[in-house]
Amino acid sequence: MAPLASNESAINAVDVAPTLDIEMAPTGPPTTTGLGVKEDDPFLVAFSPSDRRNPLNWTTSRKWAVTDILSATGFNRIMVSTIMAPALPLIAQDLDMNSTEAAMALSIYLLATAFGPLAIGPLSEIYGRKRILHLSNVWFLVWNIACGFATTKGLLIAARFLAGFGASAIYSLAGGVLGDVWRPEQRGRSLSVYLLIPLLGAAVGPIIGGFMAARTTWRWIFWATSIFQAVMILVSFTAFHETYGPYILQKEARQRRHETGDQRYQTLHERLHTGQSSSSSIFLKTLTRPLRLLSHPIIQVSAIISAFDYGLLYIVLSSFSSLWTDEYGQSVEISGLHYIACALGEVAGSQLGGVLMDRLFVYMRARSSTGDEHAPEARIPLTFLGASLAPIGFLIYGWTAQYHVHWAVVDTGIFIALFGMQIAGMPMQAYVIDLYVEHTSSALAALQFLRSLTAFLFPLFTPSMYRALGYGWGNNLIAFCGIFILFPAPLIIWIYGARLRAKAVSSY
Template identity: 65%
Template sequence: MASSPVSNNGSDAITEATPTDIELARMTSYSKQDDNFIVTFAEPFDAENPKDWRTGRKWAVTDVLSATGFNRIMVSTIIAPALSTISTEFNKNSAESAMALSIYLLATAFGPLVIGPLSEVYGRKQILHVSNIWFVIWNIACGFAHNKETLIACRFLAGFGASAIYALANGVLGDVWRPEQRGRSLSVYLLIPLLGAAVGPIIGGFMANRTTWRWMFWATSIFQAVMILVSFTAFRETYEPLILRKRADRIRRETGDTQYYTLDERLHAENSAVRVLGRALIRPVRLLIFHPIIQIASLISAFYYGILYIVLSTFSDLWIDQYHQSVEISGLHYIAVALGEIAGSQICGKLMDSLYHRLKARANGEHAPELRTPSVFPGALLGPLGLFLYGWAAQYRLHWAVVDIGAFIAMLGMQITSMPLQAYVMEAYPEHTSSAGAASQFARSLTAFLFPLFAPTMYNVLGYGWGNTTVALIGLAVGLPAPLVIWYSGAKLRARAQPIY
């Protein structure tokens, strides 16, 4: 990477990039007298600036979001071991049974497209509270469903509320943590939610054998109710434009002078509230359609996210059908999946920060989102390697530990691949991190919904060996060239992209 374009034109990634809303407001002409009435954060330190908060408060906000994400993601997979039981009770076919699991993920594709922009109008805190309550209501309703139609509908509505975590995570982490802390903050934030996807089937396996499947929803709703109480006390507003608007309102009331304003207010001064909201709601769609870097980052992330849910949805069946283990024991193998993701997040957090500091120094101290890209490549090689080992070990029914090691390596690699891409999207769109995250999440959730639907057929036709080999080869074809495009052309693509208002 010594001759990388980022080291030569790291400044170009900033000077050529599409102006953000705040930068556009700064470029709007105003008189010198107006300078005295602009309400901004004080430099170099402002106690109300989320990036200047004490570390304890930053971690409190991050941890609340992380714990909430754990529960919402766990609910996506907890019913996997009970699908056969639910299918029998409701007389469902195999497609309808898979739909009960996947419909939740489909909702997480569309939810962020609405929730992300709303958080850039009304703030992160209010949206978090509303989505928490929405989610717990419909998750409880799932436990009371008495037919397959009601269960699927309630799962979709619960997933819509749960999707707020995907919309808010990028925004909140971007609000409170600086680029130099990106790797550590992401690794700590992801530590608990990553457990959720893998722990869900483990808990579900034991509950499926020892109680009714309905308690899977009621138990997670009780946990969510506790998190609602915690979020009301520990979560603070982090969205900078909203914090500054409240400061400007306070100054206007105290002084009686209506000339005070924020840059965000100036930018939208001539727009009605309806127009501002309308622009916000179409922002993720515009990003997804017109911004190549969102498309490229989404393509890579979506593919590996879909593979994750292939593993999560079929892993239990492998142990039950091929190794003839009980439902409870089959769930324990998800520990390998969880450990792989956790190890990947912790390794990648340190790798990201270390490479970032090194590449930033090489680029004469200039920050550029493309500096995150090199961290992708180790994972792009490890992920397919793990899938290959897992597939052929399962095909020949080698010792269970070999299969689990393959799954561990696959999850390790996929996590190392996805974290830098998440950081890249956050830093490429600093003023609209939630909308950019929502655009990226759309493709991820679609693959998480669709891939498990064809996975059983793929394994029945190709077997675990050739099935995973096919997926691994596609992973190499997607996971290596695409980051190179971002590395060499990311700054130019951002500069040519349409402005986001």
């Protein structure tokens, strides 16, 4: 079996839309795909390449509809991860929590997002994106409401964990859906539009939370986000269409078998599993796919880059407010406004990064001497630009904060840092989507596992680091770690990526 990206032409054959055609055998000599299935097989349920019902061939408006629904859903789920940060002292006082327990109530949500995608990503490759999105939406809503009604610290922490588990679906579903409907040359634009709103969520969460904590009960933090979530559930039920081709194709194949009584009608996906002992073994193999993918060197290197970036983001998000309240003597409400610099940095990085990514991909493909029309490594050079800017931003942020320079200079430093991190991170996500075309959700779940762990763990040592080293040397340490991680890791993929792809085992 040909590995990974080399299977793309064959895998595209099973990306289908809600109503499918059976391709009848053409005249002429029989041919085979890279997966060993005859293309002239009249019983192979597949799409013709130009069929407009294929998610890859949907109208642009329909593609943007599913993209925008995921974007708005991601905004709320990511915002909930940080919105309670300014209210932690009030929550701790109300529920008799010590500082460790209060921090746990905030960060346990992120811990849940490490484990949720490991199950949710593969399940979307069994039951389809639409069903899993709806179930996760309802699950998140129920437990987020429970957070608002919590009367004990144990209930709050448990409800936060379960809400985070439901919220984590967006981390694996979003990339999977984008891979389902957008072609590689459109990857940058689709990612930039999708990320536009969710990136605001993590940054504006503390802003909204600060004002709500100062003017009403902390419980409205959860009730208000639950109202928004309920609206998004209604929208997704009416406007979100199934995008996962193999799932829809299997439904069509079952219908054909039922109507004709001929069991030879099968999808390419079903034929790949022919000979396996039982449906339970297939189910178990699917659920363990993200963990098995973590054994792939490509996933390991990509996960290290993404996890380090994500951990640094949550170092900033968890400590930025205390800088302004403790060092600059600003109020909680005003301190939250500085997160606008964080949001602007990430949004600017995503929008510019998306444009540069698509242009670079087309340029690199045109100058390829190997004839490879779809070399995923064409994404990688953009990461070096981001890896250069992020350490500079952290150095500016650290030393200007250390000497209490005007707030605008500090915010400029954090803008540059997050701008660079976003430009470095987007190509890695696109790279993984390009590699694991059919199992994008599982591959992104593997990445998210490490990302969420660093987001959970890094803020735990952040206060001690800044107390011991100060903002200047503390951010020096961050910048130097960034240089030694964010440069060599992409270089490994740039040099050895094609060789690693050739040796990689199948993601089935």
